[in-house]
Amino acid sequence: MMNEKFNDKFLHSLKNRPDLAPRKEFKEKLKTKLFEEMPEPKQSRLKVRSLVPNLLVAVLILVGGYLTIELITNGRGEQNVSQEQEPIQPNQSNHGDPTPEKPTEPEGDNEYNFTLTAEENVVYQAFSEDPTEAHLKGLSPISIAKIYVQASLDERYDLVYEMYTDRPEYVRWTKQEDAKIPQSDRGTKDDILSTFNGIEDGEFIQMSDNDGYIKYDNGGEGYMGFQLIKDEDGYWSVGFMPIQ
Amino acid sequence: MKEVQDQLEKLYETYFHDVYQYLLYFTNNYSEAEDLTQDTFMRVFKSYRNFKHQSSQITWIISIAKRTAIDHYRKRKFISLLPEALMNLLKSEDGLPDQEMEKNEEWKVLQAALSTLKADYRNVVILRGLREYSIKETAEILEWKPSKVKVDYHRAIKLLKKQLGHSIEGAVLSDERKIQ
Numbered sequence: 001m002m003n004e005k006f007n008d009k010f011l012h013s014l015k016n017r018p019d020l021a022p023r024k025e026f027k028e029k030l031k032t033k034l035f036e037e038m039p040e041p042k043q044s045r046l047k048v049r050s051l052v053p054n055l056l057v058a059v060l061i062l063v064g065g066y067l068t069i070e071l072i073t074n075g076r077g078e079q080n081v082s083q084e085q086e087p088i089q090p091n092q093s094n095h096g097d098p099t100p101e102k103p104t105e106p107e108g109d110n111e112y113n114f115t116l117t118a119e120e121n122v123v124y125q126a127f128s129e130d131p132t133e134a135h136l137k138g139l140s141p142i143s144i145a146k147i148y149v150q151a152s153l154d155e156r157y158d159l160v161y162e163m164y165t166d167r168p169e170y171v172r173w174t175k176q177e178d179a180k181i182p183q184s185d186r187g188t189k190d191d192i193l194s195t196f197n198g199i200e201d202g203e204f205i206q207m208s209d210n211d212g213y214i215k216y217d218n219g220g221e222g223y224m225g226f227q228l229i230k231d232e233d234g235y236w237s238v239g240f241m242p243i244q
Numbered sequence: 245m246k247e248v249q250d251q252l253e254k255l256y257e258t259y260f261h262d263v264y265q266y267l268l269y270f271t272n273n274y275s276e277a278e279d280l281t282q283d284t285f286m287r288v289f290k291s292y293r294n295f296k297h298q299s300s301q302i303t304w305i306i307s308i309a310k311r312t313a314i315d316h317y318r319k320r321k322f323i324s325l326l327p328e329a330l331m332n333l334l335k336s337e338d339g340l341p342d343q344e345m346e347k348n349e350e351w352k353v354l355q356a357a358l359s360t361l362k363a364d365y366r367n368v369v370i371l372r373g374l375r376e377y378s379i380k381e382t383a384e385i386l387e388w389k390p391s392k393v394k395v396d397y398h399r400a401i402k403l404l405k406k407q408l409g410h411s412i413e414g415a416v417l418s419d420e421r422k423i424q
Contacts (some may be wrong), residue, residue: 014354
């Protein structure tokens with residue numbers, strides 16, 4: 001019989017890693033927060049809900065009666081009143097205060113200097129027009145990572161998915177599922193540029209025959225890693241969640 | 245209301261460490277572990293009234309922690325999860341004598357290797373190997389069949405050893421020999 005726990009004794013040191021205890025103040029603070037924000041019990045909400053229709057009916061009857069009386073007494077006079085009102089300026093609220101200006105898009109792009117080389121650009125153009133990974137064959141791991149970043153910046157998620165490994169044990173979600181990921185979950189251009197900042201100067205470290213990562217100095221977050229997997233055809237692809 | 249509050253308080257006190265430690269192993273990042281612990285308990289508190297008690301409380305709560313962690317990283321896939329320990333280790337590896345590294349860094353090496361595993365393998369190692377949940381409990385948390393827990397645990401351990409073999413072959417394996 002296969003002894004399920006036969007060879008896991010080497011985990012001993014990790015089982016007893018020295019920092020497993022959470023911060024005491026975190027535990028207390030979270031407890032307070034949780035109980036302060038605890039949802040109201042269903043019962044009391046139901047009571048409130050049952051009162052709402054009755055109140056609404058009463059309000060509607062009162063408003064309806066009032067409007068009927070107003071219409072009868074004022075007749076057409078109300079048209080003149082509306083003409084006397086000053087038009088509301090586009091940037092003013094009806095209280096006359098200027099409304100805050102719409103926030104402008106952050107201009108984070110200027111802080112980073114991400115560009116493809118001429119050769120990478122040629123490959124990227126061909127790949128954009130014909131999203132098959134065949135175009136990427138023979139590229140270095142760093143060039144593959146850069147093209148992945150460019151595709152993410154261009155919001156070409158079809159290219160992004162095509163670049164993921166097709167090794168079954170590494171596939172995390174399907175292309176159909178990928179297409180359903182909302183834009184808001186994919187990160188802004190600024191997020192992408194800051195996350196992959198410095199990747200072009202990274203160093204590829206091969207961990208085994210089939211996987212490795214690019215170690216790069218991100219600046220802001222220090223050293224980071226970008227995972228690559230060697231597909232069964234012998235070429236490097238991007239790991240799902242490559243920064244993980 | 246008071247009764248539910250008492251139950252939730254008891255549940256929080258009982259399982260807080262389990263949740264935090266699972267998430268610390270999963271993320272290897274204190275700040276992420278705290279954030280996800282908070283999110284997990286928020287979900288737990290919100291859905292407690294719907295808990296049918298068909299599974300034990302611990303497997304219910306850890307399965308919520310697991311989903312919280314996976315959701316979080318799926319949404320924020322650009323945020324670095326790369327274990328700091330791995331990077332620090334790789335930076336300092338050259339200068340450290342083997343014995344010293346073996347003594348001080350072993351758990352960090354293991355944690356770093358664990359963090360390179362895909363989420364399913366990482367989870368099964370954390371739950372079975374580190375937190376020592378039973379096969380039945382692990383199967384409930386991961387929503388797998390018990391047979392899959394056994395098979396995947398073997399595969400994950402094998403892969404973990406392989407990863408370790410590639411990074412610092414001596415330290416962990418020599419320790420394993422010592423223990424045996």
